[in-house]
Amino acid sequence: MEFDRAGVRALMEITQRPELVFVRGQGSWLEDHSGKRYLDMIQGWAVNSLGHSPLSVVKAMAEQSATLMNPSPAFYNQPSIELAKRIVQNSCFDRVFFANSGAEANEGAIKLARKWGQIHKEGAYKIITFNHSFHGRTLATMSASGKPGWDRLFAPQVEGFPKAELNDLDSVAALIDNSTVAIMLEPVQGEAGVIPATDEFMQGLRELADQHKLLLIVDEVQTGMGRTGTLFAYEHSGIRPDIMTLGKGIGAGVPLAALCAREEVSCFQHGDQGGTYNGNPVMAAAGVAVFDELTSPGFLTAVNARAQQLSEGLEAISAKWGMHGERGTGLLRALMLDQDDGPALVNAARERSPEGLLLNAPRPNLLRFMPALNVTAEEVDLLLAWLDELLTQVRG
Incomplete structure (x- = not known):
C-alpha cells in the first residue's frame, strides 16, 4: 500500500x-x-x-452493536447500568456519569464541584490544581492544567484555577480562601514526566480538604483502570476522594470516560449535565469487557x-x-x-x-x-x- x-x-x-x-x-x-x-x-x-x-472487547462491541447501538441518553440501557455497577462496587463512589473523553469527564468534575460550592459553600468556585498538570484540551480543562505556556493560548482562560506545587502541602494551604471549593490532581502527573504524588501528600490533601470543607478530585484518566497496579491509583494512599474521573484505559481503545462521585457530592439537577453519547451501550459494553478482564483473578x-x-x-x-x-x-x-x-x-x-x-x-x-x-x-x-x-x- x-x-x-x-x-x-x-x-x-x-x-x-x-x-x-x-x-x-x-x-x-x-x-x-x-x-x-x-x-x-x-x-x-x-x-x-x-x-x-x-478479543473480549471486539466480541462485546460486535454483539452489542448488532443488538442496540443508541437508544438516546434519555433512556436507560443495560450495558451502562452494568458498567456503573462494577465501578461503584469496586470503588468508594456511589454515582457514575459516562462521557466520551477524559477532558469531558474532567469538565464534568469541574462543573459538579462548582455546583456543590453553590449549594454548600456560598458560591465557592476556585479549584486548586498543580503546576505541570494536564487535565485536557477544552477551555476549562486547559485552564485547570498547569502545562507551561497554556495560560497564553486561546485567551481569555477560564478563571478560578490557582496553581500549587505537587508534593508541597504548604503551597496548597497557602492558596485556600473563602472562594475555594476543591483540590484537583493527577495521582501521577503523566505529561509532566511521570511524577507520582507521594502517599503522604495524598493523605495530607485529604486532611486539608476535610479541615476546610473542600472536595478532593482525583483525575485518574491516565492512572485509573489498573495502570498503577491497583484498580485505581488513589488506593495506594488509602484515601477516599470525593470525585474521580476515568478515561483512556476504561474503554481499551474506544471513546469512553467516566465521572464518579460520592452520593453526598452528586448534586447535579436535571439539565445540568448531559451529552448525546453519554452511556452509549456499545461503548459501555466495551467497558464492561475491559472491567471484567482487569478484575479477573491474577490480572x-x-x-x-x-x-x-x-x-x-x-x-x-x-x-x-x-x-x-x-x-x-x-x-x-x-x-x-x-x-x-x-x-x-x-x-x-x-x-x-x-x-x-x-x-x-x-x-x-x-x-x-x-x-x-x-x-x-x-x-x-x-x-x-x-x-x-x-x-x-x-x-x-
Missing part, C-alpha cells in the same frame, strides 16, 4: 506525524501500510489497556510483576549509561535521561529495522513507557534489549 499524501492533506494539521499509516494491530504490536511491525510501548497514550484489538498480580521487571530493567540501563534513574507507578514509568536526546531516541526507535519500536518523550530528557497491561515478560525483555541497542546507535 502506498502512502496517500493527497489524502493526508484532507486532514486538519494539528501535529507533526511520520509518513506511515497503521493498518492493523494485535496485542503489543502494530503493523503499518508497508507491512513493517512495531512493538508499541505507547498504546495510544495508555489508552489500550488490553493491547490492540483485544493485577501480573501487572505488578511486569511493572517490577520494567522498573528493574530501566534502572539497569540507567546505571549502565550514567543516567538519572527511573520512576513511576505500575506500568506508567519514565527513564530519566542525562541529556536531551529523547526525541532522537523516539525517531531512531520508530525507524529501527526490520521491526520498529514506539516510544514517547514528553520531555527532551525523558522517555515515558505505557505498555498494554497484559504485555508479556518476553515483550518487556525485547523492549529493554532494543532500548540499549538504540542508545548505542544514537550516542555512538
Whole structure:
C-alpha cells in the first residue's frame, strides 16, 4: 500500500506525524501500510489497556452493536447500568456519569464541584490544581492544567484555577480562601514526566480538604483502570476522594470516560449535565469487557510483576549509561535521561529495522513507557534489549 499524501492533506494539521499509516494491530504490536511491525510501548497514550484489538472487547462491541447501538441518553440501557455497577462496587463512589473523553469527564468534575460550592459553600468556585498538570484540551480543562505556556493560548482562560506545587502541602494551604471549593490532581502527573504524588501528600490533601470543607478530585484518566497496579491509583494512599474521573484505559481503545462521585457530592439537577453519547451501550459494553478482564483473578498480580521487571530493567540501563534513574507507578514509568536526546531516541526507535519500536518523550530528557497491561515478560525483555541497542546507535 502506498502512502496517500493527497489524502493526508484532507486532514486538519494539528501535529507533526511520520509518513506511515497503521493498518492493523494485535496485542503489543502494530503493523503499518508497508507491512513493517512495531512493538508499541505507547498504546495510544495508555489508552489500550488490553493491547490492540483485544478479543473480549471486539466480541462485546460486535454483539452489542448488532443488538442496540443508541437508544438516546434519555433512556436507560443495560450495558451502562452494568458498567456503573462494577465501578461503584469496586470503588468508594456511589454515582457514575459516562462521557466520551477524559477532558469531558474532567469538565464534568469541574462543573459538579462548582455546583456543590453553590449549594454548600456560598458560591465557592476556585479549584486548586498543580503546576505541570494536564487535565485536557477544552477551555476549562486547559485552564485547570498547569502545562507551561497554556495560560497564553486561546485567551481569555477560564478563571478560578490557582496553581500549587505537587508534593508541597504548604503551597496548597497557602492558596485556600473563602472562594475555594476543591483540590484537583493527577495521582501521577503523566505529561509532566511521570511524577507520582507521594502517599503522604495524598493523605495530607485529604486532611486539608476535610479541615476546610473542600472536595478532593482525583483525575485518574491516565492512572485509573489498573495502570498503577491497583484498580485505581488513589488506593495506594488509602484515601477516599470525593470525585474521580476515568478515561483512556476504561474503554481499551474506544471513546469512553467516566465521572464518579460520592452520593453526598452528586448534586447535579436535571439539565445540568448531559451529552448525546453519554452511556452509549456499545461503548459501555466495551467497558464492561475491559472491567471484567482487569478484575479477573491474577490480572493485577501480573501487572505488578511486569511493572517490577520494567522498573528493574530501566534502572539497569540507567546505571549502565550514567543516567538519572527511573520512576513511576505500575506500568506508567519514565527513564530519566542525562541529556536531551529523547526525541532522537523516539525517531531512531520508530525507524529501527526490520521491526520498529514506539516510544514517547514528553520531555527532551525523558522517555515515558505505557505498555498494554497484559504485555508479556518476553515483550518487556525485547523492549529493554532494543532500548540499549538504540542508545548505542544514537550516542555512538
